[in-house]
Amino acid sequence: MGQISQFLPFLLMFVVIYFFMIRPQQKKIKQEKEFEAALKVGDKIITKSGFHGKIAELTETTAVIETMSGKLKIERSAISLELTAALNKKA
Template sequence: MITIFLQAAGAPESSMMPTLLMMGAMFVGFYFLMIRPQMKKAKQEKNFQESLKVGTRVVTTSGMHGRISQIQDDGVIIETLSGKLKFEKAAISREFTQQRFPDNSEEEKK
């Protein structure tokens, strides 16, 4: 029994290289499958939050629909059907487009 452990411990140099290569390949795989997409998504969210403008229709992460009425340093004020509410910029999840939800004022002009 002791000879088996000695034989396994006697050859660490030959078995170390494939183990290091496998660990390196796993790290590269994790980087491209998990870390890089998260960084890309975070960058897109930051650009979206910086590009918000007054009058844009948005949806918050909690599902509130409204229109941005003011942009402040510490957040935005969103006008909903029930009144005006203040949210952090990070709480805005997506924007509605004019093609999906056209203004009533444009329909009245036609």
């Protein structure tokens, strides 16, 4: 019983760290992957660097977006927001 009580604070600390740091991060990563998988050609998007555009082509890891000044090839992970659904809700 003495050894268990010595390790109990470390065990509790690990449990707290898991539920407040590791688990939310895993959920966030899963949501980002689902978001990237749900993108489709024609969606209006905003990149993490602030470019607004429309998806013209999609591959497994990249996307080509049309902007007012031309086309840009970016990584799918660089897309931060999809506007098509938000714009359709307002209309």
